[in-house]
Amino acid sequence: MSRHRIVAATLGVAYLVLLLSTVSDLGYARDEGFYFHAARAYASWFSALADDPGTALEQGAVDRAFGVNREHPVFIKSLFAWSHRLHERWGLFEMEGTGFRFPAMVLAALAVALTYRWTARRHGTVAGVCAALLLAAMPRFFYHAHLACFDVPIAALWLLGAYCYARSLERGLRWSILTGLVFGLALNTKHNAWFLPIACITHVVLMVGWTWWTRTPLSRTPEIRRGALTLGCMLTLGPLVVYATWPWLWHDTGARLAEYVRFHWDHDYYNMEFLGQNYWEPPMPRSYAWLMTAATVPGITLLLFAAGLGAYLLRVARALRRRAKATVPVFADQALWLLGIGVALGPWLSDQTPIFGGTKHWITAFPFIAMFAGAAGARTIRLCRAVARARGGVWLTRARSRGLGVIVGAALVASPVVQTLHSHPWGLSAYTPLVGGSAGAATMGLNRTFWGYTTGSAVTYLNDNVPPGGTVYIHDTAWPAWDMLLRDGRLRSDIRGVGSVAQADFALYHHEQHMQGQEYQAWVALGTTAPAFIAGLDGVPVVMVYRRADATTDASSTAR
Amino acid sequence: MRLKPGPLRLISRLVLLALPIVGVCELLAHFIASASAPRSQDWAALERPLEALRREGEPIVVTPRWAEPLVRQQLGAARFPLAEVARPDADRFEAVVEISVDGDRAPETADWIAEQQVDAEALTIRRLNNPRPRLPRADFVDLVPRAEVRFGEPARRCTWNPNARVAAGGLGGHPTFPAARFECPGSVFFNVGVTVIADEHFLPRRCIWAHPPAAGDLVLRFSDVDLGEEIVGHGGMYWMVERTRAGAPVRLRVSVDDTPVGEVVHEDGDGWRSFALPLGDRSGREGAEVEFAVSSADFRHRHFCFEAVSR
Numbered sequence: 001m002s003r004h005r006i007v008a009a010t011l012g013v014a015y016l017v018l019l020l021s022t023v024s025d026l027g028y029a030r031d032e033g034f035y036f037h038a039a040r041a042y043a044s045w046f047s048a049l050a051d052d053p054g055t056a057l058e059q060g061a062v063d064r065a066f067g068v069n070r071e072h073p074v075f076i077k078s079l080f081a082w083s084h085r086l087h088e089r090w091g092l093f094e095m096e097g098t099g100f101r102f103p104a105m106v107l108a109a110l111a112v113a114l115t116y117r118w119t120a121r122r123h124g125t126v127a128g129v130c131a132a133l134l135l136a137a138m139p140r141f142f143y144h145a146h147l148a149c150f151d152v153p154i155a156a157l158w159l160l161g162a163y164c165y166a167r168s169l170e171r172g173l174r175w176s177i178l179t180g181l182v183f184g185l186a187l188n189t190k191h192n193a194w195f196l197p198i199a200c201i202t203h204v205v206l207m208v209g210w211t212w213w214t215r216t217p218l219s220r221t222p223e224i225r226r227g228a229l230t231l232g233c234m235l236t237l238g239p240l241v242v243y244a245t246w247p248w249l250w251h252d253t254g255a256r257l258a259e260y261v262r263f264h265w266d267h268d269y270y271n272m273e274f275l276g277q278n279y280w281e282p283p284m285p286r287s288y289a290w291l292m293t294a295a296t297v298p299g300i301t302l303l304l305f306a307a308g309l310g311a312y313l314l315r316v317a318r319a320l321r322r323r324a325k326a327t328v329p330v331f332a333d334q335a336l337w338l339l340g341i342g343v344a345l346g347p348w349l350s351d352q353t354p355i356f357g358g359t360k361h362w363i364t365a366f367p368f369i370a371m372f373a374g375a376a377g378a379r380t381i382r383l384c385r386a387v388a389r390a391r392g393g394v395w396l397t398r399a400r401s402r403g404l405g406v407i408v409g410a411a412l413v414a415s416p417v418v419q420t421l422h423s424h425p426w427g428l429s430a431y432t433p434l435v436g437g438s439a440g441a442a443t444m445g446l447n448r449t450f451w452g453y454t455t456g457s458a459v460t461y462l463n464d465n466v467p468p469g470g471t472v473y474i475h476d477t478a479w480p481a482w483d484m485l486l487r488d489g490r491l492r493s494d495i496r497g498v499g500s501v502a503q504a505d506f507a508l509y510h511h512e513q514h515m516q517g518q519e520y521q522a523w524v525a526l527g528t529t530a531p532a533f534i535a536g537l538d539g540v541p542v543v544m545v546y547r548r549a550d551a552t553t554d555a556s557s558t559a560r
Numbered sequence: 561m562r563l564k565p566g567p568l569r570l571i572s573r574l575v576l577l578a579l580p581i582v583g584v585c586e587l588l589a590h591f592i593a594s595a596s597a598p599r600s601q602d603w604a605a606l607e608r609p610l611e612a613l614r615r616e617g618e619p620i621v622v623t624p625r626w627a628e629p630l631v632r633q634q635l636g637a638a639r640f641p642l643a644e645v646a647r648p649d650a651d652r653f654e655a656v657v658e659i660s661v662d663g664d665r666a667p668e669t670a671d672w673i674a675e676q677q678v679d680a681e682a683l684t685i686r687r688l689n690n691p692r693p694r695l696p697r698a699d700f701v702d703l704v705p706r707a708e709v710r711f712g713e714p715a716r717r718c719t720w721n722p723n724a725r726v727a728a729g730g731l732g733g734h735p736t737f738p739a740a741r742f743e744c745p746g747s748v749f750f751n752v753g754v755t756v757i758a759d760e761h762f763l764p765r766r767c768i769w770a771h772p773p774a775a776g777d778l779v780l781r782f783s784d785v786d787l788g789e790e791i792v793g794h795g796g797m798y799w800m801v802e803r804t805r806a807g808a809p810v811r812l813r814v815s816v817d818d819t820p821v822g823e824v825v826h827e828d829g830d831g832w833r834s835f836a837l838p839l840g841d842r843s844g845r846e847g848a849e850v851e852f853a854v855s856s857a858d859f860r861h862r863h864f865c866f867e868a869v870s871r
Contacts, residue, residue, distance in 0.1 A: 278762065280803070300583040307576060314568075380576045387577065411580035415587040422594060433586055437593030442626040443662070502726040502736065517735065517758035517798050520646065521728040524736035524755050529645050530637035531629050539597030541629045549637070 004120050004128070011132045012113030015145075018136075019105040023098055023146050025425040027456020032148045033480030035077050036100055038069035039148075043081035045247075059251050066248035070256070071263045074246050075188035076153045079103035095488040100148040108145035111156035112136050115367045115374075118163050122333050123375040126382075130409065131374025134301045137416035140359045141366050143427020150190040151360040157186040158364040161196050161234075162340055165203075166333050168230040169223040176226065180233030184241020191264050192344070192364050197234055199339040204228060206335055214323045270356035273513035276445025279355060280514070288355045289348035289362060295435045295446060296359050297366075298416040301373050304380070308372030309338070311379065340368040358428065358447060377412050384408045425457060426537035438538040445513075452476030452510050454535070454543035459490045461533040461545055466506055471496045472545075473504035475518060501525045506532075507546040522546045598627070598661060598682040603634040606659065606685070609678040610635065613687040614657040619644035621658045621688075623666035631659055643701075646756045646764035648794050648867045649834070651694045660684040696869035697788040700850070701754055701768055704742075706782065709752050711744035713776025718744035718752060732800040734863055735769065744778070752780060757798045757865045760831035765796065767865035772810060772856040780852045785870065787816070789843040791850070793868030795824060796832040801863045805829045808858035812866060815851045816842045826864065839870075 001009075045065035048056040055061060066074060080100045086092060087099030115135045120128025135141060144151045161182045168175035186193035204227040211221050218224060243249050249256055271280045274288055294302065312334045344365035347353045355361070385401050385408075396404075423430030428449050431441035442448060455477045462472060474482050474497040485491040501507045507522040509515075509531075523529045527549035536542035614620065620639060622628040632640045650656065650668050655675070658666055663684050672688035679685075709718040721743050728736040734749065741753025749771050756764050772778055791814055796802070805828040812824040814837055822837035842848065850870070856862045 299586050300579065303579060303582060307572075307579065311572070314572075376576065376579075380579050383573055383576050384580065408580045411583045413583075415583050415590060418587060419590050422590070433589035433593045437590065437596060439597040439626075439661075440593060443624045448626075500728055500730065502728045513762050514800065515731060516762040516764070517800060518728075518731055520756040520758055520764045521730070521736040523642065523646075523764070524738050525726050525728050528637040529640040529642065530632045530635075532633070534629055534633055538594045539599065539630070540626055544629055 004117060004125070007120070007125060007129065008113040008117045008132075011116050011129070011136075012109040015112045015136050016105055016109040019108060019145055020093075020098070020102075022424050023101060023105075024095060025456065026146050027425070027453040027459070028097060028477075028481035028484050029147055029149065029451035029453040030476065030478040030481060031451065032097075032100070032453075033478035033482075033484065034069055035072075035080060035148050036097075036480050036484060038072075038074075038077045039080035039084060039100060041065045041068040042074065042078050043085050046078075046081060046085075062247045062250060066246070070248050071260065072150065073188040073190065073242070073260075074248070075185055076103065076107075076150055076190075078245075080148050095490070097148070097484045097488050101146060104148055104153050105145060107153045107156040108141075111152065111159055111367055114156070114159055114163055115370055118159075118166070118333070119371045119374045123378055126405070126409070127374045127378035129374075130304075130377030130381075130412065131370045133413045134298075134304070134373045134377070134416055135367055135370035137413060137420040138297055138301065138366055138370070139420045139423040139427055139430040140296050141363065142420045143423065143425075143430075144360055144363065151363050154186060154190040154192045155363045155366060157182060157189050158192060158196055158340070159367045161186050161193075162199065162336055165200050165227075165230050165234075166336055169226050172226055173229070176230040176233045177237065179230045180237025181241055183234040183238040184245070187238055187242045188245050195343040195364075197231065199336065199343045200227070200231055200234065202339055202343075203336050204231060213320065267354060269354050271512065271514040272356045272358070272450075273445060273447045274355065276513075278514045283351035284353060284355050286349065286351055289345050292359050292446075293345075293362075295431050295441060297369070298419050298432055299434050300412060300415050301369070304373035304376040304412065305369045307379075308374070308376035311376065312338070312372070334372075337368040337371050341365045344368075356450075358450070377409065380412065381405045381408045423537065426454070426542060428453075429537040429540065429542050438536070438540045442540045447513075448511050448536070448540065449542045450476075450510075450512060452478060452481065454510055455482070455485065455508060456490070457535045458508060458533060458543055458545055459485060461535075462495060462506065463492050465532070465547070466492070466495050469494050469496065470505045471498045471503060473498055473501040473507040473522070475501075475508040476510040476512075476515065477508065505548050509544045509546065511542055511544070519544075519546075598630075602680070602682045603630055605680050606631065606634060606683065609680050609685045610639075610657060610659075613676055613678065613685060614639075615655070617644075617653075619647055619650070619653055619656045621650075621656045621666045621669060623658065623660050623664060624662065627659075627661050642754075642756060642764075642766045643699075646766035648765055648767070648832075650690070651692070652696050652869065652871070653690060654693045654695065655687060655689050658684075658686045658688050660686070694792075694871050696871045698785050698870045700780075700782060700785075700793075700852070700868045700870075701766060703782050703785070704752065704754055704768055704780075705740065707742070707752070708781045708783070709742040709744065710779045710781075711750060711776075712746070712773040712778075715776060715779065716745055718742040718750075724751075732798075735798060735865070737769065741769075744773075746773070750778075752778070755865065757796060757863075758800070759796055760799045760803070762799065763832075765794065765832055765865070765867070767794070767796070767867040770812075770852070770854045770864050770866055772854045772859045772862050772864065774859045777813075777853040777855045779854075782850045782852075783847075785848045785850045786846045787839055787842060787844060787848050787850075788871040790836055790838045791816075791821065791868055791870050792834065792836045793866055794832050794834050795826045795864060795866040796830065797826075797828075797863045797865060799831065801861065802828040802831070807861055808856050810854060810856045810862050810864045812864075813853040813855075814868075815853075816845070817849050818851070 083102045084099040112132045116128040116132035119131035164179040207224050344362040435441050482497045498504050501522045502525050509519045526546050531544040532547035533545040534541045622631045674686045675689050676687040722740045735755040735757050738753045741751045744750035755769050759765050807828050810826045824835040
């Protein structure tokens with residue numbers, strides 16, 4: 001096995017181990033609850049397919065299973081189903097929820113490994129390691145990497161699809177076919193995949209433009225021919241893979257596909273707080289994506305990205321001036337990285353684009369940001385060592401020079417690593433020092449949480465304080481997510497979740513600006529304005545529990 | 561790597577050489593930012609200075625607002641009664657005690673006069689005096705249990721139930737209907753009780769739930785009220801309801817001793833909007849009868865809530 005493969009595998013496995021070791025602190029996001037339910041339905045169908053394929057393949061059986069959560073494709077949910085089934089059989093994990101989450105974690109590890117691999121191919125091992133670490137140590141990426149959701153999986157598959165496309169420009173048919181297959185899987189993961197062909201088509205157009213500018217005959221640029229072949233594979237194999245692996249599309253294909261597209265094209269605008277204002281309909285703030293990226297990706301990562309991107313653009317500018325020939329392969333990958341970032345963030349140039357999902361909307365850009373940053377990181381290390389050699393003379397031995405490189409590298413990645421580890425399990429509440437951390441962000445009026453997963457941080461309080469058979473208003477926790485906490489054994493089995501604060505002894509409140517009306521409903525219903533429990537990152541409230549006033553012996557809990 | 565570059569290359573190399581230092585600086589900034597919010601012992605140390613500065617009935621204002629739950633938790637609900645924490649406005653208080661995390665002043669009381677200030681660890685506590693206090697003579701929200709309520713056409717009496725079934729509407733739904741409320745015929749929505757809504761800034765506002773009927777008026781009649789020079793107040797709905805701007809206007813007509821003194825029309829999108837009705841020759845009257853009549857041309861989804869005082 002080559003050195004690069006060993007390093008990539010090591011980084012990927014290490015990240016997977018880290019994710020597995022930190023997952024038990026994390027509650028379940030709303031969407032995870034829906035996907036657990038869907039995965040169970042698919043798992044039943046897979047069992048039926050094995051036992052009685054004839055019946056399983058009837059439309060009624062297919063529709064019953066895959067009609068569940070049909071507004072989203074099934075590839076990742078199918079992996080959740082298989083993983084959970086294996087966990088049920090062999091008891092692979094400590095908690096049942098991890099049985100569902102594991103495939104997404106594996107894909108996160110794949111993304112880290114592939115980020116290393118691709119960067120190392122272009123810029124060397126050190127750049128690859130820097131890039132992988134900088135991706136792994138983006139707090140929001142780290143948070144999403146734990147979840148049984150689609151966001152990190154699509155980031156991984158988008159990256160893999162782009163990588164396969166880039167390799168196909170050098171190697172031809174095998175990689176072209178692979179790109180088509182991966183594209184199909186990406187389409188069957190999340191609609192961010194729709195943008196992959198845009199990036200690839202644009203890349204082919206850029207290559208054509210380059211040959212025109214440098215007056216290079218097309219016959220001498222096989223990359224363009226291969227790129228076109230790969231696009232053909234994507235546009236033919238991709239839909240075939242989707243059709244083959246998404247049983248819901250086997251019947252009424254056109255209508256169901258149209259329904260799927262319409263769902264996302266006409267998606268409701270959910271609420272999102274930004275700079276103290278609640279946004280629930282267009283126009284959305286055009287600064288959202290840019291400011292949120294600056295506020296959540298460690299500053300040193302972004303500066304390294306800027307340096308890496310700047311260096312690349314300077315080389316392109318020089319080559320343009322010189323009309324340098326035969327440079328297409330040199331620039332091919334970095335151009336694709338830039339396109340990967342551009343198509344991910346580009347939609348937020350429009351004020352019609354929803355913002356309710358926060359940074360996960362453009363999560364497919366993160367690996368490419370990390371790759372530019374990794375390249376700059378390696379240059380920085382090389383430069384520091386060169387300066388030290390020039391000044392240090394014989395004192396700077398090879399070993400000391402390497403040690404210096406390690407120190408410089410550590411200085412570059414330490415802040416992202418520390419910020420990321422510190423953010424757990426409050427991923428969506430974590431903000432960078434640029435905006436004053438969590439407290440600064442709260443003061444600025446940036447969203448502190450969504451998805452109700454922070455119930456996981458209240459379970460100890462609930463277990464310790466809810467009387468036997470007591471009721472808890474679950475607020476923004478989805479029912480399947482609440483149920484999974486019970487099934488995991490993280491919540492006492494006798495604690496009853498209820499859907500109305502009026503019937504509850506205790507009330508959860510996950511803070512979001514537009515949900516504060518529900519906090520006030522709890523005040524009146526439970527007779528107290530004082531939370532009994534507050535948890536959050538760095539002293540900033542994110543999740544609270546109110547306790548019914550007449551359930552306590554403390555007279556000060558009673559409110560008028 | 562050669563080290564005798566042109567100017568542009570020199571600049572780019574200087575930038576790269578600075579990046580490790582920037583990385584370390586960001587790490588230090590992270591530690592500082594992570595520790596910038598007050599710790600639990602800082603909140604615990606509030607008790608003594610607060611007792612020295614605050615008098616009963618004076619609201620505690622916390623800035624920035626995200627810190628308020630922490631103060632409520634520390635000090636307890638008794639120091640945050642709904643009338644103060646969900647105040648309709650600050651005008652009706654002579655003084656507040658402000659707790660500031662970052663030393664800044666709260667926007668609501670920015671021009672109030674700081675009488676005293678205590679710096680307690682990570683917090684600044686100030687006693688602020690209202691330069692223009694408008695103290696109420698009668699608060700109709702407090703008087704709800706004494707009211708007489710009629711509903712609809714033909715008008716039917718609504719009965720006071722101190723132990724009704726509490727109901728809450730959840731996200732986008734109605735505010736909590738408290739246990740103590742008037743219950744009117746036709747639907748659980750037709751009731752009169754004191755609750756709290758979230759206004760257009762998602763601030764809490766204590767008010768009287770007053771859903772208009774399909775036909776006729778919802779009438780709240782208060783007897784034996786000592787009046788000031790005007791009746792002032794606010795009307796609104798949970799912002800999640802009225803922001804869609806899809807509902808019909810709600811009319812609030814006010815009369816004193818069966819003589820109209822004014823009308824307020826609330827339209828969707830108005831938010832927590834204030835009104836002021838001068839009482840003219842009825843100013844200062846004691847033992848007056850004051851009526852609030854709520855109606856709408858289309859009663860559907862009219863989650864109207866109002867508060868009023870006479871001052």
